[in-house]
Amino acid sequence: xxxxxxxxxxxxxxxxxxxxxxxxxxxxxxxxxxxxxxxxxxxxxxxxxxxxxxxxxxxxxxxxxxxxxxxxxxxxxxxxxxxxxxxxxxxxxxxxxxxxxxxxxxxxxxxxxxxxxxxxxxxxxxxxxxxxxxxxxxxxxxxxxxxxxxxxxxxxxxxxxxxxxxxxxxxxxxxxxxxxxxxxxxxxxxxxxxxxxxxxxxxxxxxxxxxxxxxxxxxxxxxxxxxxxxxxxxxxxxxxxxxxxxxxxxxxxxxxxxxxxxxxxxxxxxxxxxxxxxxxxxxxxxxxxxxxxxxxxxxxxxxxxxxxxxxxxxxxxxxxxxxxxxxxxxxxxxxxxxxxxxxxxxxxxxxxxxxxxxxxxxxxxxxxxxxxxxxxxxxxxxxxxxxxxxxxxxxxxxxxxxxxxxxxxxxxxxxxxxxxxxxxxxxxxxxxxxxxxxxxxxxxxxxxxxxxxxxxxxxxxxxxxxxxxxxxxxxxxxxxxxxxxxxxxxxxxxxxxxxxxxxxxxxx
Amino acid sequence: xxxxxxxxxxxxxxxxxxxxxxxxxxxxxxxxxxxxxxxxxxxxxxxxxxxxxxxxxxxxxxxxxxxxxxxxxxxxxxxxxxxxxxxxxxxxxxxxxx
Numbered sequence: 001x002x003x004x005x006x007x008x009x010x011x012x013x014x015x016x017x018x019x020x021x022x023x024x025x026x027x028x029x030x031x032x033x034x035x036x037x038x039x040x041x042x043x044x045x046x047x048x049x050x051x052x053x054x055x056x057x058x059x060x061x062x063x064x065x066x067x068x069x070x071x072x073x074x075x076x077x078x079x080x081x082x083x084x085x086x087x088x089x090x091x092x093x094x095x096x097x098x099x100x101x102x103x104x105x106x107x108x109x110x111x112x113x114x115x116x117x118x119x120x121x122x123x124x125x126x127x128x129x130x131x132x133x134x135x136x137x138x139x140x141x142x143x144x145x146x147x148x149x150x151x152x153x154x155x156x157x158x159x160x161x162x163x164x165x166x167x168x169x170x171x172x173x174x175x176x177x178x179x180x181x182x183x184x185x186x187x188x189x190x191x192x193x194x195x196x197x198x199x200x201x202x203x204x205x206x207x208x209x210x211x212x213x214x215x216x217x218x219x220x221x222x223x224x225x226x227x228x229x230x231x232x233x234x235x236x237x238x239x240x241x242x243x244x245x246x247x248x249x250x251x252x253x254x255x256x257x258x259x260x261x262x263x264x265x266x267x268x269x270x271x272x273x274x275x276x277x278x279x280x281x282x283x284x285x286x287x288x289x290x291x292x293x294x295x296x297x298x299x300x301x302x303x304x305x306x307x308x309x310x311x312x313x314x315x316x317x318x319x320x321x322x323x324x325x326x327x328x329x330x331x332x333x334x335x336x337x338x339x340x341x342x343x344x345x346x347x348x349x350x351x352x353x354x355x356x357x358x359x360x361x362x363x364x365x366x367x368x369x370x371x372x373x374x375x376x377x378x379x380x381x382x383x384x385x386x387x388x389x390x391x392x393x394x395x396x397x398x399x400x401x402x403x404x405x406x407x408x409x410x411x412x413x414x415x416x417x418x419x420x421x422x423x424x425x426x427x428x429x430x431x432x433x434x435x436x437x438x439x440x441x442x443x444x445x446x447x448x449x450x451x452x453x454x455x456x457x458x459x460x461x462x463x464x465x466x467x468x469x470x471x472x473x474x475x476x477x478x479x480x481x482x483x484x485x486x487x488x489x490x491x492x493x494x495x496x497x498x499x500x501x502x503x504x505x506x507x508x
Numbered sequence: 509x510x511x512x513x514x515x516x517x518x519x520x521x522x523x524x525x526x527x528x529x530x531x532x533x534x535x536x537x538x539x540x541x542x543x544x545x546x547x548x549x550x551x552x553x554x555x556x557x558x559x560x561x562x563x564x565x566x567x568x569x570x571x572x573x574x575x576x577x578x579x580x581x582x583x584x585x586x587x588x589x590x591x592x593x594x595x596x597x598x599x600x601x602x603x604x605x606x
Contacts (some may be wrong), residue, residue, distance in 0.1 A: 029551050052579060
């Protein structure tokens with residue numbers, strides 16, 4: 001049992017799972033990658049100077065009128081179709097009224113009881129000791145809304161909101177098209193709940209990527225998750241749920257579910273009552289802290305948005321969008337598994353490491369599938385894990401791998417030198433060619449140079465030569481090692497060995 | 509019969525972060541009641557054959573193309589702000605949120 005400084009008590013996960021069943025629900029917000037905002041022509045570029053992408057509409061100035069971005073509607077319908085949803089024949093926007101300065105209008109335009117997409121599902125696969133297990137996560141709704149501005153709290157000792165004297169607001173993000181995807185309650189996951197939650201968010205991210213509707217970068221906030229969770233004893237009715245916000249990485253989704261199970265189990269064990277509240281997840285501790293109690297839905301006083309007319313997508317439009325959907329990630333995985341002749345475990349590790357698309361792209365450049373997989377899931381994945389970034393964030397491209405591989409095939413590089421090329425690429429030292437030139441990387445294939453190095457190594461260890469000649473051929477390893485060291489790894493070890501034995505007149 | 513209670517008005521006041529005095533609560537309860545009762549008269553003439561309407565014009569699918577247009581300059585954007593700091597709108601601290 002552990003107790004945090006906030007007074008929350010946690011019991012071990014396995015213990016919690018021995019007495020309770022979790023029910024989860026996930027709300028995911030995805031910022032669409034449109035050029036312009038949801039209701040106005042301001043740019044959606046990330047990272048611009050504060051308040052340089054704002055206009056009367058997204059600042060909520062009097063007299064300004066919103067107009068819906070066609071691509072945002074189209075993207076939402078495509079998301080809905082990809083998630084096997086029904087697409088509403090007619091739906092409206094709604095005003096969600098609340099007084100908080102992240103929205104300059106004092107309301108957010110959203111959708112309430114008439115979402116554009118509803119009743120879908122997404123199948124997700126979780127690895128278990130018994131092999132992959134598929135869970136169907138049902139989708140309640142996919143609706144359109146707008147993102148809010150970004151607040152910075154200042155003045156307090158810690159910079160957190162408590163004790164803050166005032167807040168500073170940047171409205172660049174206000175009005176960026178935001179899609180909310182809400183699952184139905186997911187039951188029956190048992191102790192796999194954390195993995196199912198993570199697998200769902202990951203699958204959703206892959207679907208968004210395949211659709212090309214968002215860059216879905218969780219670390220930049222273009223995809224964010226809220227996790228609802230309740231526990232009940234087997235056979236009992238559903239418990240009270242909490243909503244954990246600020247879950248902003250795949251790893252955090254899993255940790256947030258696990259942590260909340262451990263916390264609620266402890267509350268229930270002690271005869272306490274779980275409070276329906278919003279909690280905030282903290283990446284650093286992996287725990288959440290209590291936030292405000294959830295406002296009742298009626299406090300938002302939703303009503304139909306009078307400034308926007310209803311959206312009524314024609315069935316022709318919907319079918320046209322359906323016909324244009326790309327291959328879904330699950331279908332693609334099944335196809336690649338077959339094409340590459342790999343097993344479930346290999347497929348899962350490729351998919352989980354985010355290497356699938358990169359390997360596919362590398363193969364498209366003509367690289368052998370085994371070599372393509374080897375580089376991405378070996379050396380490069382190790383570096384990505386060390387740096388705590390996604391594989392695709394590394395400064396190595398499928399084309400680089402193709403170049404390196406063709407040099408290995410032609411004998412100009414060996415694996416060891418190739419690793420140095422990648423090291424150079426990762427350090428931003430230039431192109432493959434430039435790195436090879438600057439670092440002087442090339443396999444020494446000149447026999448004369450190799451023999452000179454061999455003679456030098458033998459001279460330094462005369463006893464070794466005798467050993468080899470007396471039949472202890474395994475002693476050759478030491479000389480080969482010395483030659484490789486002398487040539488800074490730029491020799492072909494097998495060739496050195498052959499030359500050495502030839503030199504000493506020994507045959508294997 | 510009143511259609512909005514004094515407690516309703518106090519609740520709305522809290523949601524709107526307005527500090528209302530006792531006499532203001534009385535005043536607004538009375539005013540809002542008159543407004544709501546006036547609007548409620550519409551439902552007297554709305555028979556079952558008249559569906560509820562949220563927009564006066566029967567129009568759907570008004571969209572714009574996804575094209576970036578110039579924004580305001582930052583000076584223009586911040587011109588009407590009561591207070592600014594560090595190129596941002598400066599607002600009072602908000603309690604009981606986040």
